[in-house]
Amino acid sequence: MRWRQAREWVIEQLIRASGISSIVMVVLIFAFLLKEGLAVFQTVPLGDFLAGQRWYPISEPPRFGILPLLCGSALVTGGAALLSVPLSIASALCISEIAKGWAKEALKTGIELFAAIPSVVLGFIGVTVLAPLIRQAFHLPTGLTALTGSITLAFMAMPTIVSITEDALSAVPRGYREAAVALGATRWQMMTRVLLPAAASGIVAAVMLGVGRVIGETMAVMMLTGNAAVIPHSLLQPVRTLTATIAAEMGETVRGSDHYSALFAIGIVLFAISFSINLVADLFLHRTRAR
Amino acid sequence: MSAVSDAGTPPVLEVHDLNLWYGDFHALKQIHMVIQACQVTALIGPSGCGKSTLLRCFNRMNDLIESARVSGRILLDGRDIRDPLVPLVTLRKRVGMVFQRPNPFPLSVFENVAFGARVHALAARTGMAEIVERSLHAVGLWDTLKDRLRHSALGLSLEQQQRLCIARLVAVQPDVLLMDEPCSALDPIATGKVEELIRALKARYTIVVVTHNMQQAARISDYTGFLFLGEMVEFGPTGALFTNPRDPRTEAYITGRFG
Numbered sequence: 423m424r425w426r427q428a429r430e431w432v433i434e435q436l437i438r439a440s441g442i443s444s445i446v447m448v449v450l451i452f453a454f455l456l457k458e459g460l461a462v463f464q465t466v467p468l469g470d471f472l473a474g475q476r477w478y479p480i481s482e483p484p485r486f487g488i489l490p491l492l493c494g495s496a497l498v499t500g501g502a503a504l505l506s507v508p509l510s511i512a513s514a515l516c517i518s519e520i521a522k523g524w525a526k527e528a529l530k531t532g533i534e535l536f537a538a539i540p541s542v543v544l545g546f547i548g549v550t551v552l553a554p555l556i557r558q559a560f561h562l563p564t565g566l567t568a569l570t571g572s573i574t575l576a577f578m579a580m581p582t583i584v585s586i587t588e589d590a591l592s593a594v595p596r597g598y599r600e601a602a603v604a605l606g607a608t609r610w611q612m613m614t615r616v617l618l619p620a621a622a623s624g625i626v627a628a629v630m631l632g633v634g635r636v637i638g639e640t641m642a643v644m645m646l647t648g649n650a651a652v653i654p655h656s657l658l659q660p661v662r663t664l665t666a667t668i669a670a671e672m673g674e675t676v677r678g679s680d681h682y683s684a685l686f687a688i689g690i691v692l693f694a695i696s697f698s699i700n701l702v703a704d705l706f707l708h709r710t711r712a713r
Numbered sequence: 714m715s716a717v718s719d720a721g722t723p724p725v726l727e728v729h730d731l732n733l734w735y736g737d738f739h740a741l742k743q744i745h746m747v748i749q750a751c752q753v754t755a756l757i758g759p760s761g762c763g764k765s766t767l768l769r770c771f772n773r774m775n776d777l778i779e780s781a782r783v784s785g786r787i788l789l790d791g792r793d794i795r796d797p798l799v800p801l802v803t804l805r806k807r808v809g810m811v812f813q814r815p816n817p818f819p820l821s822v823f824e825n826v827a828f829g830a831r832v833h834a835l836a837a838r839t840g841m842a843e844i845v846e847r848s849l850h851a852v853g854l855w856d857t858l859k860d861r862l863r864h865s866a867l868g869l870s871l872e873q874q875q876r877l878c879i880a881r882l883v884a885v886q887p888d889v890l891l892m893d894e895p896c897s898a899l900d901p902i903a904t905g906k907v908e909e910l911i912r913a914l915k916a917r918y919t920i921v922v923v924t925h926n927m928q929q930a931a932r933i934s935d936y937t938g939f940l941f942l943g944e945m946v947e948f949g950p951t952g953a954l955f956t957n958p959r960d961p962r963t964e965a966y967i968t969g970r971f972g
């Protein structure tokens with residue numbers, strides 16, 4: 423009996439320790455980011471860093487303005503969201519309300535498989551197939567544009583958005599559907615007027631998590647968006663994102679230099695963005711569960 | 714049984730030789746019944762005998778169940794409800810349904826009542842606000858809720874929710890109200906109030922109500938049908954059925970010997 427109690431105690435402590443360690447890890451990583459990144463603000467004030475229009479890290483004197491990168495990330499992410507949200511919600515509705523039997527299973531599996539495609543592979547397909555298409559379609563000098571990135575990222579966001587939206591839709595009580603149909607609503611009216619509002623908070627959370635994934639995406643964006651650090655005016659221009667900047671320039675910096683800490687400061691910005699998105703998503707998911 | 718009632722008015726609903734199968738399971742057997750306008754018809758019988766199934770035939774909710782197969786005819790004002798010329802949504806507008814568990818939408822009180830009217834685009838003639846007010850009046854909720862129209866319907870008491878679900882139906886001006894154990898989720902006082910409402914609604918609507926509770930059937934209904942194992946064992950005026958049942962199975966059931 424004693425032995426069993428002791429074993430329970432040990433197991434409990436192990437579980438607790440692993441739980442705590444994950445929090446400790448996050449805190450340590452954040453502390454490291456701060457330590458390496460904050461140094462740049464001795465050279466560049468925070469305002470100039472965030473709102474500066476020029477990112478010339480190796481000119482003399484260097485300029486560390488990340489506004490073009492912020493705009494690049496926002497444009498690519500926004501474009502991806504615009505494309506993926508309607509498509510994903512439609513797919514989720516299709517899976518949960520329209521498809522039956524094997525078609526439903528096939529769709530679900532297909533979406534899950536989509537999530538399993540490594541982003542570098544999607545990037546590669548984007549470069550070889552999508553970019554030339556876009557160059558020809560819009561008569562551009564290069565097919566590596568924000569749009570190319572957005573389209574590819576939209577595919578990456580879809581599995582997340584679809585599967586969480588579908589969960590939210592399935593969680594809507596059957597009684598709502600029956601009531602709507604019994605009142606003479608068509609299936610379409612039932613879906614748009616009852617189902618989507620009833621699942622709204624889950625859908626918002628799904629979108630946030632999908633967008634969160636897109637913002638952090640690096641490999642495909644670096645391959646597809648042309649990496650020009652200028653403030654873009656349309657989706658058809660090359661842009662450069664926050665993530666691509668870190669990945670592309672990390673290798674060339676001297677440890678401890680201003681450039682080095684500027685890249686870490688970008689990391690802090692990314693961390694802050696992702697963290698707030700996840701926080702919002704969490705709030706919305708909780709709202710669904712509370713009901 | 715004649716298709717014309719004692720009073721001489723034609724019936725609202727007629728059921729002829731209705732059979733329903735869930736896969737291989739024969740759930741309704743040769744049902745024959747006639748439902749009179751502006752009367753309350755109760756369906757009683759032990760659990761699993763097919764009361765809900767029969768009720769769901771009247772607005773074709775069984776269409777949603779893939780395994781369900783129907784034969785026979787149901788006439789609404791003399792017209793087959795499966796007539797391809799009568800769209801399903803029109804049938805469901807005319808024949809509304811209240812469910813066992815109150816199921817208001819997670820929307821505001823106003824939007825709940827307005828839902829059906831919006832779906833059927835009824836607000837063009839009268840304003841939506843007027844439809845909502847009239848419907849809430851009809852179920853006795855207007856005075857309590859008139860200042861809370863924008864609040865979520867999920868915050869109401871169960872009795873209020875069930876009334877709201879009835880108001881939601883009334884708003885589309887149906888002819889028939891189907892109620893599947895509308896009081897089974899309510900406490901006795903709320904049950905009494907909803908029964909009162911059902912009696913009041915009888916003036917304008919034809920009501921078919923499923924109940925487990927024989928006292929309730931006796932209190933609120935004019936006609937009662939006793940279903941047993943998918944068969945309509947006995948159907949007739951409520952008073953006669955309860956005081957002088959013709960079939961020994963009915964007698965056994967209403968005297969509480971089984972079920």
Ligand SMILES: Nc1ncnc2c1ncn2[C@@H]1O[C@H](COP(=O)(O)OP(=O)(O)OP(=O)(O)O)[C@@H](O)[C@H]1O
Nearest residue numbers: 735738740759760761762763764765766767778780
């Ligand atoms: N979707 C379905 N698929 C298969 N069988 C069903 C289905 N719905 C109901 N049944 C069966 O049909 C029979 C009648 O069911 P129904 O729900 O109409 O009974 P009921 O009289 O309403 O019972 P209760 O008083 O418990 O509500 C039951 O034996 C039930 O198991």
Ligand SMILES: [Mg+2]
Nearest residue numbers: 764765766893
């Ligand atoms: Mg039932």
